[in-house]
Amino acid sequence: MYLRCKILKSLLALSILTTLSCSGEKQQGTIFWHAMGGPLGDALKTIATWYNNSHPEPVILVNLGNYNTLSQKIMGAVASSSPPTAAQMYESWTSELASAGKICPVGQYLEYIDSTKLNRIFNVLIEGNQWGDTLVTFPFNKSVPVFYYNRDLFEKYGIDHFPKTWDEFKEIAKKLTIDEDGDGNPEIYGTAFTVDVWTFGTILYQKGGLLLEEDSVKFYSPEGIEALTLLSDMIFKDKSAYLATGYSHQDDFANGQVAMVWGTIVSYAFMKDKINFRLGIAPVPIDKYKTVIIAGTNVGIFNGVRESDQKNFVNFLNFFLEDSVQAFWSASTGYVPLTKTAFEHPYLRDFLNSVYGLNEAMLQVEYGSFEPMDPVWFTGRRILSEEGLEPALRGYATPEQSLKRAAQLIQEEIERRKAYQKYRKP
Numbered sequence: 001m002y003l004r005c006k007i008l009k010s011l012l013a014l015s016i017l018t019t020l021s022c023s024g025e026k027q028q029g030t031i032f033w034h035a036m037g038g039p040l041g042d043a044l045k046t047i048a049t050w051y052n053n054s055h056p057e058p059v060i061l062v063n064l065g066n067y068n069t070l071s072q073k074i075m076g077a078v079a080s081s082s083p084p085t086a087a088q089m090y091e092s093w094t095s096e097l098a099s100a101g102k103i104c105p106v107g108q109y110l111e112y113i114d115s116t117k118l119n120r121i122f123n124v125l126i127e128g129n130q131w132g133d134t135l136v137t138f139p140f141n142k143s144v145p146v147f148y149y150n151r152d153l154f155e156k157y158g159i160d161h162f163p164k165t166w167d168e169f170k171e172i173a174k175k176l177t178i179d180e181d182g183d184g185n186p187e188i189y190g191t192a193f194t195v196d197v198w199t200f201g202t203i204l205y206q207k208g209g210l211l212l213e214e215d216s217v218k219f220y221s222p223e224g225i226e227a228l229t230l231l232s233d234m235i236f237k238d239k240s241a242y243l244a245t246g247y248s249h250q251d252d253f254a255n256g257q258v259a260m261v262w263g264t265i266v267s268y269a270f271m272k273d274k275i276n277f278r279l280g281i282a283p284v285p286i287d288k289y290k291t292v293i294i295a296g297t298n299v300g301i302f303n304g305v306r307e308s309d310q311k312n313f314v315n316f317l318n319f320f321l322e323d324s325v326q327a328f329w330s331a332s333t334g335y336v337p338l339t340k341t342a343f344e345h346p347y348l349r350d351f352l353n354s355v356y357g358l359n360e361a362m363l364q365v366e367y368g369s370f371e372p373m374d375p376v377w378f379t380g381r382r383i384l385s386e387e388g389l390e391p392a393l394r395g396y397a398t399p400e401q402s403l404k405r406a407a408q409l410i411q412e413e414i415e416r417r418k419a420y421q422k423y424r425k426p
Helices: 002-008 014-018 038-054 067-079 091-099 106-112 115-120 123-127 151-156 166-175 197-206 222-236 248-254 267-274 307-320 323-333 340-344 346-354 358-367 377-393 399-424
Strands: 030-034 059-063 086-089 138-143 145-150 189-193 241-243 258-264 279-283 295-302
Touching: 030 038, 030 067, 030 307, 038 059, 038 267, 038 307, 038 323, 059 307, 067 086, 067 091, 086 091, 091 295, 091 377, 106 295, 106 307, 115 340, 123 138, 123 358, 145 151, 145 197, 145 248, 145 267, 145 358, 151 279, 166 189, 166 222, 166 258, 189 222, 189 248, 197 222, 197 377, 222 241, 222 377, 222 399, 248 258, 248 267, 258 267, 279 358, 295 307, 307 323, 323 340, 323 346, 340 346, 346 358, 377 399
Parallel strands: 030 059, 030 086, 189 241, 189 258
Antiparallel strands: 086 295, 138 295, 145 258, 145 279
């Protein structure tokens, strides 16, 4: 894929990963750290129970509450040589941990995963877990961005389909911004969004831009400025959108005050009981290229734990790939099933057919891309959000000014890391 080839250039050198050792005897028991809460955590507990009821060695779930806490706990555990067997982790975390020799590549245990099941996994999800030719981590809870929209409002105002392109989206957002009493404050907005690297990055990739490439920041570019301008214009020029905080825009959508909202496909599990209109779900509009950024974490196995626990966790992954398990996981959480064949399982088919547009929205995974895997992105993502996106979306700076500042700060971080690595070499 066009974008995939460019992003892969920024990965860690394969030589770092092939020197990893998977030995260790400190930790006892197959411990899996995660950050799944609510219906997501309930689904994971059910799957773990199924596995534990049919296997002699249990997988023990430990919920760390949220991803920030999870990342802190992981870094502390590896620093003190007391990691769990496995944990959820984002790609940039993996790069950081792998460069320090803390990760045992899943590829070393592929003999414990049925090859037929492996071949059923979407290729893009396997690619997103490879560094060079090595399968380092394994896909787990993967989501795609979607738009939720109010079909009743669409029908009322004569709109017969969800917009296919961003230009069309902007026009429909203006049409669905309704100021019924003429006081200048719309009762209904066409759309609303938050300061979100995921949204910006997807539009950027669709325009042919990149976030990072090797040791260079790439989002400060004509494509990046266009992507951020598209969002800021809807707030300040078209006045068809507002900037929300947290999940307030999803609550306003559920209350009929917003016509269309971007969200993860997983948001359906949290919103469905709040909505009393005909809900539609649609793929994200496209620009020059048809792609979206796939979100969610993978799972990685740590060095410094018993080999028997590492193997047991890979056996759990093999169980997780069963079509019936994937169908249950997807229908219970909204996450994209990892295997193509799970889409044909009756349990998942019933779920997909029950939600208007859900099947097409999930299949965006077939043309997905990923955010950078480079370890600098662990810090760079926050910088882009706080210094590159927020000032422009709050009107404190132009898109060009804010992206330029964020790019400079991230480039400085890249150079700092390079200097540190050079200093560390004997």
